[in-house]
Amino acid sequence: RLKLNALGFQLLPKAVALLDRAEEVEELLRGQQGVGTLDVGATLTIGNYLATLLISDFMQRHPGSRARLAVRNTRHIIEGVRQHTLDVGLIEGQCDDERIISQPWVEDELCVFCSPRHPLAGRAHLELDELLREDWIMREEGSGTRLTLEQAARHRRGRFNTLLELEHTEGIKRAVESGLGIGCISRLALRDAFRRGSLV
Numbered sequence: 042r043l044k045l046n047a048l049g050f051q052l053l054p055k056a057v058a059l060l061d062r063a064e065e066v067e068e069l070l071r072g073q074q075g076v077g078t079l080d081v082g083a084t085l086t087i088g089n090y091l092a093t094l095l096i097s098d099f100m101q102r103h104p105g106s107r108a109r110l111a112v113r114n115t116r117h118i119i120e121g122v123r124q125h126t127l128d129v130g131l132i133e134g135q136c137d138d139e140r141i142i143s144q145p146w147v148e149d150e151l152c153v154f155c156s157p158r159h160p161l162a163g164r165a166h167l168e169l170d171e172l173l174r175e176d177w178i179m180r181e182e183g184s185g186t187r188l189t190l191e192q193a194a195r196h197r198r199g200r201f202n203t204l205l206e207l208e209h210t211e212g213i214k215r216a217v218e219s220g221l222g223i224g225c226i227s228r229l230a231l232r233d234a235f236r237r238g239s240l241v
Contacts, residue, residue, distance in 0.1 A: 077106065078108065079099060080108075081095075081096060081128065081130075082110075082117070082122065082130040082131070083130070084132050084133045084185055085180075086133055086186075087131045088110060088112035088131075090230065092110055092131055115132045115135075115136075115184060118131070134184070134185020135188070149228060153167075153172065155217060155222075155223040156220045157240070157241050159220065159223065161223065169193070170199065173197060173201060174199070174202070175202065176204040176222030176223070177203050177222050178205045178207065178213050178217050178221055178222045179224070179225075180206070181207070181208045190225050204221060204222045205221060210226050214226070214230070214234055
C-alpha cells in the first residue's frame with residue numbers, strides 16, 4: 042500500500058488535472074466530445090441580454106461542448122482575454138490593446154434616461170451642460186458605459202455629479218425609477234422599462 046508524502050499531496054491536484062486534460066484530448070480525437078470548454082467573458086448588458094443566446098447557438102452547433110460565462114466590466118474582460126483566461130470577450134466598450142483582435146458584431150447605443158416624474162422627463166432636447174448639473178446614477182469605474190459617457194463630456198467644464206455608483210444595470214434602473222437621479226445605459230437594457238413607461 043502506498044502513502045503520499047507532503048510533496049505527493051502538493052503534486053496530486055496537478056497530476057489529476059493533467060490526467061483530466063489527457064482524457065479530454067483522447068475524447069476529442071475519438072470524436073466523442075465537442076470542441077471542449079469555451080470560456081466567454083461578457084460585460085453586464087451583453088451577459089444579461091445576448092451572451093446566453095450566442096452560447097446556446099454555439100453549443101447546438103458543437104454538441105458535447107461546454108461553456109462558462111463570466112460577467113464583468115470591460116477592463117476585466119480585456120484583461121482576461123489578454124491573460125488567456127478567457128477564449129473570447131464580448132464588450133460594449135472599446136479595446137485599444139493591440140495584442141487583441143477586436144471586431145464589431147452588434148449595434149447598440151447608450152441612452153440617457155430618467156423617471157417619468159423627473160423634471161427633465163418629456164424634454165425633447167437637452168444640452169450636455171444641463172445634464173452635468175443633474176445627479177447621476179453611474180456604472181462603476183472601468184465599465185465601457187462609464188468610459189464612453191466620460192469621454193463624451195471630456196471637453197466640458199463641468200463633471201458628472203455621481204450620486205450613486207453601481208455595478209449592475211438593473212440596480213441603476215431601479216435607482217433612477219425611484220427618483221434618485223438620471224442614468225445612462227444601453228438602449229437594449231432599457232427596452233422593457235420604456236415599453237412599460239417606468240422610465241423615459
